[in-house]
Amino acid sequence: MVISLMREERRILKWFLKSLFTKIRLVVLISFGWLLQTTAQNCNHTLKGSVMDAHDLSSMQEVSVFIQESGQEVWTDGNGQFKFKNICLGEYHVLIQHVGCPTQRLLLSLRKDTAITIYLEHHRNMLHEVDVHDTHEEELDERSIGKLILDENGHKSLAAALELVPGASMISNGTDIGLPVLQGLSGNRIAIVNNGFVHMGQQWGVDHSPEIDLNAAGEIRVISGSGTIRYPGSHMGNMVIIEPNPIPFDPHLHGKLTSTLESNGRGATVNAQIYKGMKRYQWRIGGTLKRLGDRETPDYLLNNTGTQQNHLNAAFFRQWSSGTEWQLFYSYYGAEFGILRGSHIGNLSDLQAAFNRSSPFYTDSMFSYGLEAPRQGVNHHQLKSTVKMERATGVLEWNTALQRNQRREFDVRRSGRSDQPALSLLQYNVQNELVWSTDDAFEMGIQFSGKNNWNLPETGILPLLPNYTSFTSGLYLSQKGQMGLVKFETGARYDFLTRKVVRLTSTQPREIERFQNIYHNIALLSRGTVMLNKKWQLLGELAYKQRPPEINELYSFGLHQGVSGIEEGSINLRQEKGLKGSIHVRGLIRDRLHIDVNGYVHQFNNYIYLQPAQEFRLTIRGAFPVFTYQQCDALLFGSDMKFSYTVGDWWKLESNWSYIHARNRTDNLPLNFIPPLNGSNTIHYEIPEWLNFRNLKLSLNHRYVAKQWNWDQSLDLIPPPPGYQLFNIYLGGTYKGKKKESHIRIGAENITNTAYRDYLNRQRYFADALGRNLTLTWLKHF
Secondary structure: OHHHHHHHHHHHHHHHHHHHHHHHHHHHHHHHHHHHHHHHHOOOEEEEEEEEEOOOOOEOOOOEEEEOOOOOEEEOOOOOEEEEEEEOOEEEEEEEEOOOOOOEEEEEEEOOOEEEEEEEOOHHHOOOOOOOOOOOOOOOOOEEEOHHHHHHOOOOOHHHHHOOOOOEEEEEOOOOOEEEEEOOEEHHHOEEEEOOEEOOOOOOOOOOOOOOOHHHEEEEEEEOHHHHOOOOOOOOOOEEEEEEOOOOOEEEEEEEEEEEEEOOOOEEEEEEEEEEEOOOEEEEEEEEEEEEOOEEOOOOEEOOOOEEEEEEEEEEEEEOOOOEEEEEEEEEEEEEEEOOHHHOEOOHHHHHHHOOOOOOOOOOOOOOOOOOOOEEEEEEEEEEEEEEEEEOOEEEEEEEEEEEEEEEEEOOOOOOOOOOOOEEEEEEEEEEEEEEEOOOOEEEEEEEEEEEEEEOOOOOOOOOOOEEEEEEEEEEEEEEEEEOOEEEEEEEEEEEEEEEEEEEOOOOOOOEEEEEEEEEEEEEEEEEEEEEEOOEEEEEEEEEEEEOOOHHHHHOEEEEOOOOEEEEOOOOOOOEEEEEEEEEEEEEEOOOEEEEEEEEEEEEEEEEEEEEEEEEEEEOOEEEEEEEEEEEEEEEEEEEEEEEEEEOOOEEEEEEEEEEEEEEOOOOEEOOOOOOOEEEEEEEEEEEEEOOEEEEEEEEEEEEEOOOOOOOHHHOOOOOOOOEEEEEEEEEEEEEOOOOEEEEEEEEEOOOOOOOOOOOEHHHHOOOOOOOEEEEEEEEEO
16 A cells, blocks of 8 residues: 555656646747847847047048957948948957058947947058148157057067168177167167166177067057156167057957968967956966077078077056056066077187188088077066056156066187086166156156176186176156147256176286266257148257266176177276257148158267277187277267158058268267168058958068268278168968958068178178078967
């Protein structure tokens, strides 16, 4: 009886559960059908809008607007308008693309019929674009390299990338090692500002490239004017500003992958970044790997000229409703560079013979990725914090940064000691500043920095540089305003520098010498800009600056890889003083011809320069020429000219020319290592759409560099090389799949495989410059 009841109970329970599951399935099916019906009913919405130039608010046509989730794409019409129909409600990633501009990504939450206005950074990404209008955001005498151009050139060094800017050159020691030259000035006379702080390292030699990864930059600007007054240092002219890429608001995880293959060196550069942008905080992490082997001239290998690089960067932003923002940046740069083996010679007769050889000593036809002596290794850390507090009367900023730089250089040494560094330097730098700016364009700041630089005891030889500690305190003021038709800028700063130096004497027996340097440095600047009419703009600027002698100019003594010779400083050098005047005019003729001409005169008292001593010295490490630091009164004057002509809708012609004449007025001689006359001519052809490609751009470039005729035989070891012409071609665009896209760019540099030597490349004493180089760049956003 009990068993029978239990069976009946199980049967009833089974029936109940079956009925319950049937009803649940019915409810789910009905609900799902209702949702499908509701969704279908909500797929008749529209998304429309317009795309405008962020600078002059003009309508932009032939702009691709792409919805990533649905794969729908439309193009803006002649009025910059676009429209999507039959759009379902939900969240969408919208990609905006135009020729010569980086892809812009928007996150839209569509809840009803929506109209938006998109402002696209167009001119800032057209490298040589010259534009004049009443609301122009890019200051006159400011040149910018936008994000797309940086992405396409992320495999280059900072100095090589800056050569894309009209009027900029590079003084180098090989391919990857070099410093930018702006209007004839380089090294310590040019300040490089990275993430808001002057980049500190061993930037006192042409073989010491700035430790900066281009892939971490969002924009690079070359500026003058009151913007340069804010930053301390020994800069005497224009300044390079490197700014990080902003993190867009998007709560989803996104990123970017970039790779570039190079035929000359048979290597690649790969960069990856991921980021996320929440409402109150945003973060980004990125890294770069670069590997290249021996480079090639048209006729032979450049043995031991490869490079190995590893870089890392991170950023974190945090905002509060009170108007306070905190920014934290970190970057690491690690690199090893090979130095041409044939540039280090064992005896005097071979050194003199090397200047006349068709190929360098130790040239081998076997390609290698290995790095042997002579070589150098460097790693650089930067940690930077910024706190911004917005108040009713202005903005208060507190910025602090810590930089650590370690450099090791390896020479060819006897008895198996080539793996023991001949130079080993460790530097710590701390910078701190408090800045106050108001809505009426007034800004002031107080700054303090300290630097500790010493030789690590692992070389076994007399150091090239002494140990030293320096402290700098600074104060600056700047004001921008307008009086009638004239916009004006004024600025002033004062720096107090004290430096304590300890070194060993070069004579036997060794003794310890101690020095103390104290300098008071003043910088004054005034400039005015006037709109002559709606299409023409004129600027005039006058600046006075002082620069103390750097540590290498005063105390260096020994073999320096940067000059492949013996370098000797002078403790009698005095403070350098410079007065610069410039006139800049920019205009537009018939809406097609853009003209930009900048002329300048720069007068120096106590100009410091490196002079070949016409002496060759034999040491236990080989035979090397001798260079000494000297001073003179100098005069530099020149002009940068830029022209751009638009033909129809898709053709553009560009021509950029620069010339500098520099004179040693004390000895009535030219100054050495000044860029010769050089120019660049480019034809661009733009194709908005072809098959699955969007925003194609074909560029044919011709570069001309003249021989440096302003020269004297006492200024260098050998005469300047002949002038040369190079031809380059590039084709880039976006390949679009159903829901995925990639940016692809192929290039051929020195396509005629011309053999040449560049006057500003110290490697020219021993070898030709690079031959043909084929590149393939692939960029993917996700």
